[in-house]
Amino acid sequence: MQNGCTSVMLVAGQGNPKQGAKLATIYQRANGKWTAQVRRGGRLHSNTFSTRALAEKWARGVESDIERGRITGEDEAARRTKVAEAVERYIGERIEGRSHARRDQNRLNALLTATGWGALPLPALRPAAISNYTRERTAAGCRPDTVRLDLAALSAVYQHAITEWGMDIDNPCRRVRRPSLAGTGRDRRLKPGEWERLMEAASDAFRPVLQWAVETAMRREEIARLTWEHVDMKRGTAHLPQTKNGEARTVPLSVAALDVLRGLPTYSPEDKNRSGAVFGVTPDRLTKWMAVTTVKAGVEDMRFHDLRHEATSRLFELGLFNVLEIARITGHKTLSMLSRYTHLDPATLARKLRGEP
Template sequence: MATIRKRGNLQWEARIRKRGYPTTCKTFDTKAEAEQWAKETEATMGKGQYVSAKEAEAYTLAECLDRFEEEYLPRLKDPRREIYRIDRLKRRTIAHRIMATIRSKDIADFRREREAEGVSPNTIRLDLALLSRLFNYARSDWGMESLTNPVALASKPKLPTGRTRRLEPGEEERLLAACAPEFALIVRFALATAMRRGEIVGLRWEDVDIMASRVRLNDTKNKESRTVPLSREAKDVLQGLPRHLSGRVFPFCPDHLSAKMGDACRAAGLNDLHFHDLRHEATSRFFEHTDLDVMEIKAITGHKTLQMLARYTHLRTANLAARLDGAKRGEVRRK
C-alpha cells in the first residue's frame, strides 16, 4: 500500500511497501504527481512487471564511467584509447547527470556540442559507442534494468566515405627512400601481406614458418586467428631481420609505426598517406596483380564480410580498361 506524505513546504514523497518487493519511494513537486506514480507503480507490481529504478537513480554518468573503466575495460586487449575517452567524457556536462535522467535528446545535444567543436564524425561515433556499451552493461550487470539505452535512439553523425588513397606511380620508391632502414622493411612487409598495423607489431617468431611460406596470426582485430601466406617479397623481408630478445618480429608499438609513417611521408613529400592505407594498397594489388579469387583474398586479409573487403579494394581504371580489352588478371602491372 502506498503512503503519501509531505516533505517540507515544496515536496511530496510516495512510499510503497509491498510483499516480495523492496520498499520503494520517490519525491515529487506535487501531491497529484506522487499519487499518480504510486498508482502506476503498484499496478506494475501487481502484474509482476515492476523493475526497480533505485540503482539507475543513485549514480551519475561519471560514477558509472569510473566503474565501467574498472570492471569492463580490463577485458579489452588494449584499453588505453578507451581510458582516454572516458577521461574526456567525464569532463563533459552530461557526466554530472543521474543515469536514469539521461534521454536521447541529451545524447543528441552532446553530439551537437562535439560537432560545433570541430570534432570528426568518427571520433563522435566512438564516443557514442562507448556510452552505448556502458548503458547496456549497466542494465545487464549492475541491476539497472529500468534503464533504456538513450544512445540507441539518438541519431548518429554521418560518416565520410571510406578512404581511397593509393600509392601513385613513384610514391612507393619515394616513401621507402625516406624511411629509416628498419621501418622500410615494415612498409615492404605491410605491402606484401596486407596485415593490419596491430598484427604486424604483434607477430612473433614462433608463429613464423618461412620454409612453409606462412605466418600464423593468433591475435587479430576480429579475434579470429588466421594463416597468412608469405610471398617472396615477404620472405625476403623476414630473412633479413635480426632476432629480438622479446621474440617479436617487429619490436614496435602501433602508435610508433604511425608516427614513423608520418615522418617518412613528410620527408618524401607525400600528402594524406597513412600507415593503414598500405593495407588498402596491398588488398587492391592482390586483385590487380594476382589470379587469386575473392574468397582467397578474403582469407588472406581477414575481412569478415565481402562488403568489408570491397571497402578496402580500390582498383585502378587503367587495369579495368585492360581487362575489358582481354587482359587477364595479373598481366597488367602498375607502372
C-alpha cells in the same frame, strides 16, 4: 495519506487497469520533498524531487517512455548507479587487459568530461541528450567516425550493464541516429613513383616494415605486436592472437613477405625456437617513422594506415581471391567495412577488361 504524507493520484491515460493503464502517484514526504511513483506491469519506477512540479514532470516523462517502449523498468540498482561509476566498473571488467584498453578508457573519460553525463544515474541519460551531442560535435567539425566511436563506447557500457549486471534499463545510444560515414572514407593509394621514393627515403629499420605492410594488410598495432612465436615459416603464415575487432586471425604470407622476414636481423634459419618481437617497434614509432619518411620522400597526405588500403586493394586486383577470402586475410568483419578499404585502380580494371596482363 501515505506514511503521514500528502498523497496525490495522477491518472495518465485511460483504459482498463488490467490491460496495463499507467497510474502515477505523487506524494510529499516528511522532509518536505516530493516522491513520484509510476507502476506498470508489476514494475515500480520511483524518484524523489525537491518540488512537486519536478516530480510530476518526471512522472510524465517515465510514462511517455514506457508508452514508446523506451524503458522496460528502472530498477533500484540502476538508479543508484551513476554513469561514471558504470564506466569505471565496465573498464575494470571488460576493457583492462584487452587491446586498445587505454584508448577506449580515454575516450569514455573524455566523453563524460565534455558532457557532464558522469553525474547522471544510468536511466537518466536520454536519447535526446545524446542526439544533441552528436549534432553539436558534427557541427563543430568533428569527424563522423569519431562521433560514432564515442557512441559505440558508451553503448557498450550500457549493454554490459544490461547483459552482465542484470539491470533493467534501456540503452539510449541505440535510439540515436549515428552520423553518416558517406563520403568520409579515405581513398589514398600510392601514385606512380611514390612507392620507390618512400623505399629510398626510409631508414634501414623502417624499410622492411613498409614492405611487410603492403604485403600483409596488417594494422599498425598488429605489426608492432607480432612475435616470432606466432610466425610459421614452413607453413607461410603469421598468427595474430589479438586484433582490433577482438578476434584472432592467421594471415597467409606471400613470397615477398617471407623474404622480408628472412632479411631481418632477428632472423636466423638455424634458430628453430625464435622468440620476441619480429620488428621490435611500437605503434607510435611507426607513425613517426612514416611522417619523417613521407616528408623526406616528398609524398604528401600519406599515412601509415593508408598502406592497409593499398594492400587490400592489391589483393582484389590480383584476382586470385573472393571477397570472403580477402576479408579473412585482412580481418574486416563486415563487407561494408571491407569496401571502405578497397579502392581499385581504374586503369587496372580497364586492362582486365581488355584481357591485358
